[in-house]
Amino acid sequence: MNTSGTIGLDITEQYKVDHKESYAAWLQYKKIDDAALLKEYQTWTENIVSLSDSIVIESAQNELSKALSSMLDIHPEVSSGLKPKNRIVLATMKEFNLLDNEIDIDFKQINEDGYMIKSVSTKGNKTIYLLGKRDAGVLYATFHLLRLMQNRESLKDVNIIESPKNQLRMINQWDNMDGSIERGYAGKSIFYKDHSFSEDFNRIQDYARLLSSVGINAIAINNVNVHEVETHLITASFLPKAAEVASIFRAYGIKTFLSINYASAIQLGDLETADPLDSKVKEWWKNKAKEIYRFIPDFGGFLVKADSEHRPGPFTYNRNHADGANMLAEALEPFNGLVIWRCFVYNCLQDWRDRSTDRARAAYDHFKPLDGKFHENVILQIKNGPMDFQVREAVSPLFGAMPQTNQMMEFQITQEYTGQQKHLCYLVPQWKEVLDFDTFANGESSPVKHVVDGSMFPYRYSGIAAVSNIGNDYNWSGHTLAQANLYGFGRLTWNPDLQAETITNEWIGQTFGQDELVNEHVSHMLLKSWEIYEQYTSPLGVGWMVNPGRHYGPNVDGYEYSVWGTYHFADRDGIGVDRTIKTGTGYTEQYFRENTKMYDSLETCPDELLLFFHHVPYKHKLKSGVTVIQHIYNTHFEGVQEAEELKERWAALKGRINSERYEDILNRLEEQVEHSKEWRDTINTYFYRKSGIADEQKRKIY
Secondary structure, rough: OOOOOOOOHHHHHHHHHHHHHHHOOOOOOOOOOOOHHHHHHHHHHHEEEOOOHHHHHHHHHHHHHHHHHHOOOOOOOOEOOOOOOOOOEEEEEHHHHHHOOOOOHHHOOOOOOEEEEEEEEEEEEEEEEEOOOHHHHHHHHHHHHHHHHHOOOOOOOOOEOOOOOOEEEEEOOOOOOOOOEOOOOOOOOOOOOOOOOOHHHHHHHHHHHHHHOOOOOEOOOOOOOOEEEEEHOOOOOOHHHHHHHHHHHOOOOOEEEEEEEOHHHOOOOOOOOOOOOOHHHHHHHHHHHHHHHOOOOOOOOOEEOOOOOOOHHHHOOOOOOHHHHHHHHHHHHHHHHEEEEEEEOOOOOOOOOOOOOOOOHHHHHHHHHHOOOOOOOOOEEEEEEOOOOOOOOOOOOOOOOOOOOEEEEEEEOOOOOOOOOEEEEEEEEHHHHHHHOOOOOOOOOOHHHHOOOOOOOOOOOEEEEOOOOOOOOOOOOOOHHHHHHHHHHHHHHHHHOOOHHHHHHHHHHHHHOOOOHHHHHHHHHHHHHHHHHHHHHHOOOOOEEEEEOOOOEEOOOOOOOOOOOOOOOOOOOEEOOOOOOOOOOOHHHHHHHHHHHHHOOOOEEEEEEEEOOOOEEOOOOOOOOOHHHHHHHHHHHHHHHHHHHHHHHHHHHEEEEOOHHOOOOOOOOHHHHHHHHHHHHHHHHHHHHHOOOOOOOOOOOO
């Protein structure tokens, strides 16, 4: 690392100097080099007038000052009066009357986090109004304005009205207090070090800026698998530091949550039980909630993983999930706190050799019978698929199946099964498919996005969460292009109707600038990458095929926890999991009738999910006319070829992108090419030997 001129700086400040562009992510704020555009922007932004006063508004002012200074080489005056001309005006609905009828605005057009941006030019005066129903909306409007400027759009006649579609837009950190991150591929935690909190609060503030810029409004700051030391996060030993972190996020409109150990009443309270119906346990949690809110008055609530993968939960006491969640909900209810209860619950020690045993069924089987039994401040957090963030799997049938119970989506930004940020795999197209999937929960045109945004059923709380992909690497995400997944998640959560291409081009323009060739190549690379990764890894929705534990690298018979079976049931005659009603696990029956019919039939089941729902012979013909075995061969060869094309496209951009980011990405793409060949050879060899069927094109299979 080149640290010249940075002696004495902490690591975050060093990153800002030595790795400026990598660290800045999409908040580059590069100087405008178009003279005409520079002059236009300068005339709109000579002054900042703030009619509101809060820590969130202060964040908006600071962001504007930082960005305008960097992009326009000006230092606008900040005032609370309306006299200055050529100004940006910040105000909430509360202060709108102070504008004295300067503009006509109807705040009924936006929700609580919504905002309006309006530019007005009169003789001798230009004004951009950044207006929110509350201060968070003003901050979001600020970032939107800066996004327009970074993408070099005109500010003349701007009239934008925006409201987020999702109420809760959340990030889950899987950070541990020893500094490690479960499923983290970008360095150590920015929150913790040596079993305590990190003191690098500047880095946490910069993370808050990134999250707020795409509309994130909630964060759980520790791993859902709560270990011994993290159990103590809800005690006086660590709550003062947790409160400091919460204050940083509060300034950016983000509420702080904590993941808890369900058995904390035993571990911390010296009780003999964690039975949710025990009066002493209930009282312990009520007192604990009071203690937490004394430190963090706007504490969001608890994120809970229970009764899965050896985590404690109400099953120990013959209670159900509603019993467990409601006990915590009652403790938090006086403070308007939430319980986010994960539905990732299955018996990890089940015998996979028994083909009637199906992990995919677990979430629905556990939770569907409990619809209507959860308190209204409980939200069920459901993974996008019924298995575990595979490169492709069916959408969870639990979405829309519980009209009387708050639901939210859980995605995974960190690429646990999709290349671990060594491979390029842009997940926005995948997430779009999931959110657009028609559940038929309320008849035709009942997409998942309308379930989780609370518009289909009268949910009090709902939204979308995702597992973060950041660490303390200087570029945040290990692979610089993986920053696009974090950006894309935020934008898609704000508005699931945005097109993947729109989000992609926004990110590229802010991150790399306005070079047309860069935009063309990077856009193509990102939008094709999920398909490419799927081609050379696991075919037709079968999933997995990775090394146990690490979840990286090809292992066709890879599985977890025991020596019991595999996930794909490949034998000499065929491959796939029979999840049909008549001959399989019956999983297809968990969907609403239209999807049950589609998935249960070989004739109508989409090819891309064929092996997720059916066990078929290797010579079964897909709708393309190609047999399953030939499809496996073809896609694995094609995937390698397209991975090589990714590298070639990037290589063509040499000299157009700063050298550090260029080399970082090139190195990752070179590794991806080599690893794609390992995947190709491992998968093709396995199925050639298993099936005894040769490649029709006579390519070399080892």
